[in-house]
Amino acid sequence: MSYCKFTCEAISEMTRAATGRANRCTSSRRLDGQTVIITGANTGIGKETAYQLSLRGAKVIMSCRSIARGEEAMTDIKGRNSGANLTLFQLDLASLKSVREFAQQVSQNTDCVDILVNNAGVMNTPELSTADGFEMQFGTNHLGHFLLTMLLLPLLQNSPKARVVNVSSVGHLAGKIHLDNINLRNGAYSPFKSYAQSKLANVLFAREMAKRLGPSTTVNTYSLHPGAVHTELARHSGGGQLGDKIMGSMFLTPELGAQTSLHCILDAGLDGESGFYYSNCQRVDNMVPAAVDDKMSQALWELSVKLVNLEPHLDLPATKAS
Template sequence: MGVMKLAGYSIAEFSRIVFNKQNKCNSDRRLEGKVVVITGANAGIGKETAYQLALRGAKVFMSCRSIEKGEEAVSDVKLQAESADISLLRLDLASMKSVRQFAQTVAQQTHRIDILVNNAGVMACPEWKTTDGFEMQFGTNHLGHFLLTMHLLPLLKKSPNARIITVSSSGHLMGKMNFDNINLNNGAYSPFKAYAQSKLANILFTRELAKRLGTKSNVRTYSLHPGPVYTELQRHSGLGSMGHKMAKKFFLTPEMGAQTTLYCALEDSLDKETGCYYANCHRVDNMISSATDDKSAERLWDLMDSDRRLDGQVVIITGANTGIGKVTAQELASRGAKIIIACRSVDKGQLAVDEIKGVTPEAEVSVMKLDLSSLKSVRQFASDVRERETVVDMLINNAGVMMTPEWKTEDGFEMQFGTNHLGHFLLTLHLLPLLKRSANARVITVSSSGHLVGKINFDNINLLNGVYAPTKAYAQSKLANVLFSRELARRLGGADSNVKTYCLHPGPVNTELQRHVYNAEGSTSSAGKAIMKCVGLTPEMGAQTTLYCALEPSLDTESGAYYANCRKINKMISTATDDKVAERLWEYSCVLVDLEAEYRI
């Protein structure tokens, strides 16, 4: 359906071009006193848009990656409009840090924004990654603009009539949101597939933003297809010399390609519309179903809505020297949180601290020794934290071991149960007094879908006398994580408590956690690693559900639930919702760790 619609659309579009039937924006609206921000304004339709809006009296912030190219564009515009009020600012949409810095700079230079034009983009590039590890086209075209828009929204809301315009493409007709593999890893990548996904994301973002702002909002949103425009965007398209000659002859000029953007920026009748899609200077009502799927739009938003700041908050993350723990620490540190990395090796922890500060120099990150397989170490760590901090706002029980040989903890417990459950159980209860001092604390425990085959073996919790199997022990420990999170929420008072609990499955993540997997129970190292490399998520994607549980505002009213793929799982296996077993495990754990009376709840 998408292929046929795109083919039909393209034929009609080129017919309009050949027979000179392209519409133009005829608005004579003036923009004196208005402030406009345009991304990718150093070339193509972005530069033409900047010129046209500056010509109408707007103060225009032109943004682009290269200041040198941007200065050339500013000079070109001022040659045509000497009185143009234009400022040039650097913005790299492939870097979250750059986006945040740009938004901060804009806020220092203006008290409001009237029009934001999300124009910049990349098209059909090789399989590149952004600074933050996302697929380049999705990361730049959607994520960068998503973050930018949310950071600038407070300034847009100060305008009596603001507009957010996002340049998409008819390529969205072939798009699909690959929520389970958003970065198109493991051989799934193709340049056009990635481009189409990013352009569909533009439309869904515009639609969902309009819904969240409401029809009575003073901020309106629009997405659009500019037409087949011959610009620098095609530099990675592989057209070849003949293809570029044909494109130059038959594609629209930047001047004509900017007309629908100008229509969305200037047309008076659009004051009554929001969330819609436009092409050839008119609204397109007959949209493909994937572009009007509100559930996908909401899911995309939830996956990406991570703009919550944590300035002044104290976050403890176990096992944060590597894998999803390190990614989580990096992301939360970039939001202003004070991060304590808790891990066995202080040297490895310090390497993680150095890496995080290399990306975010202002990050407040430190490392403290914690060995979860030692109850003495857990108690010492908690004592050290109490000496340093008066409050803890977030505890992320992330560390773990998986499918180890039949090892014992320092205290004689089976290694996986002792580390994954008992260590975190004791740690959480020792830190609970500090968590209770927070206005809104969260305890997040990383479990696994492995809990689905788990059973709590109360009569033989250490799986002795030949009962031990690596998978069996791992599944028991992960089920214990789920039951612990559930019982902790119940004892604290559920959603009414200022301390909320969350448990999650991060997905199949390719990290050091699998270091014992490949030789366990008959699997071979080379085969196991090859399979995991093909199907495993990157740590960046594996951390997304942890970040969702840490940052999502709607979770302030939830506690004790289980999450996967950035959403709550309501249909749980019966063993994971057995409150009698959860209570029994709690009481048994208190005995096993010899929990002090002062920490019992």
């Protein structure tokens, strides 16, 4: 059923992109003086998000695996917005050491983070391992962002009202969390199976974090599907130049693909919501069972804490309802 729904949603997404019927963020909210961190800000949706938020007065910390590519992105953004307040720090989400070094660098430069956009990711890679031995897509897309978020949580809690935005995918519809073989070893690996698991993990992470933070928190969490977007994310999917041209004609531009991220970052109507999933700038309540499985979200959280060796004082206790 989940694969069927994924296929239907994917076709719907491509139709929406091809016909130009994608919704846009309508919020006029300013972010003057607020600190925003965006992972993977050197290209695609992340770069466009950084540009759009710079126009609203945010102090944007761009995290990129390649400093050279990050500097190119900064130059481009400042060419479009000369007043952009941008800072660039190196971050490789496939290395927990790099994640910790990045978080330390952030803490040395600011005492408050208002918005964290967990945007970076890899898709449909060959079977590879992170620096710490985890399967590449799960390790990068989920574990790297999990550790980053938890390390930055004290700074997020220093904000009067903070948001954590996880860029997931419609691919979560076909996902399953393989707790007994989270790295999909011993022949269990396939590129899309791994990707779907990691994107489901993004959704469950936002949901579980919202529950653990509780209703009185000043930190809200969101997950989202940006749409079928023509970015470098699909570089491992094949197709060559012809495939790239087809994607360019049928998929959303990064500017349109950033709209649901902007909606979750900015929209005042979401001030009282936390832990939900959004697509095309709208909340999705008809979720597949795997995406609202509270027992699995708790188990995934506990496994993630162990895998990244999270310091006990940074962990959040489970709620009785979990």
